[in-house]
Amino acid sequence: MDVKEALYMNRGEGENSYAKNSKFTQKVASITKPIIENSVHSLFSKGFHPSKLLNVADLGCSAGPNTFSVMKTVKETVEKECKELNCQTPELQFYLNDLPGNDFNSLFKGLSGFCDQTQGASCYAVGVPGSFHGRLFPRNTLQCPLAFSGLTSNEGLPLNKGKIYISTTSPPVVREAYRTQFQEDFSMFLKSRSEEMVPDGCMVLILHGRQSADPLDKESCWVWELLAEAIADMISQGLVAEEKLDSFNVPYYAPSLEEVQHIVEEEGSFAIERLETFALEFLLDKEEKETKGEKLGKDIRSFTESMISYQFGEEILEKLFQKLTHMVVEDSAKESMNATSIIVVLSRISG
Secondary structure, eight states, rough: OOHHHOOOOOOOOTTTTTTOOOOHHHHHHHOOOOOOHHHHHHHHHOOOSSEEEEEEETTOOSSHHHHHHHHHHHHHHHHHHHHHOOOOOOEEEEEEEEESSHHHHHHHHHHHHHTTTTTOOOEEEEEEETTTTSSSSTTBBBSSEEEEOOOTTTOOOSSSOOSOOOTHHHHHSHHHHHHHHOOOOHHHHHHHHHBBBBOOEEEEEEEBBSSSSOOOOOOHHHHHHHHHHHHHHHHHHHOOOOOHHHHHOOOOOOOBHHHHHHHHHHHOOOEEEEEEEEEESSSSSSOOOHHHHHHHHHHHHHHHHHHHHHHOOGHHHHHHHHHHHHHHHHHHHHOOOEEEEEEEEEEEEEE
């Protein structure tokens, strides 16, 4: 599977769109707002006084309301800092990055009201399609990046048979392959950002993670276990070929805080200013569990449909996600499930 082509949030503003099914991510963005404010304050407290332009990148912006919330936080904090320091407010250049399949059209439509040059600091925005695991911007241009971000044997046999992510049935080599791939990708991400950022520039990362040191912890595997079971049900009905499931491994990894810290320190381009985790219940609204489960089913569909469609075909989508939603409703009625976010604030090391 070509991840760059197949991975994106559901487009538009329809019932299954990411824009209509991203309340959980909005809650995460709300919780981390003070951290972004503090990071901008830290940038100014280090003696950074831009006379004309402040470059800010949102990596993995998607097309929902979260992007505009983050942009607003940065804009208001910069205006506040400049007022307190009695210095000229810089123009703000926002670089909005995601993979090429992202719904940039909807994103740009939403920018028309935000980039109103008659109110406060002047803001400009540009879309930057591409993977943030490599270089995206010219050297030494960014002051404040933000990121919200096939297994076979030697004989060609699937090693993770019947599963799409790390599972209790996965051999140790599968867990190690996922961990190694994350280490390589995250190290490349850090190296790329270090080349693009100015010295002492600040970066805020919000990563999906896990509380436990064990990658098999249910918290990080729950969604993928249910999705694999739903696909297996499609196989039992003759709607999907078994080999398609066996050859499918989701491009996802939920690291522990310790793993993130180790990679940052080993890569060596950034100093860690803040590193912490927080957990939120998947189902946030105070509603009946069945209604909550149905909403969570839609949330899962909004960020998995593109790669499911790419691998298994569009014709199974409705039946598959109906089955998945039924399973989510049943499972979430038994116990509450949490999702962990890791907050990392990094400062680009000079030299």
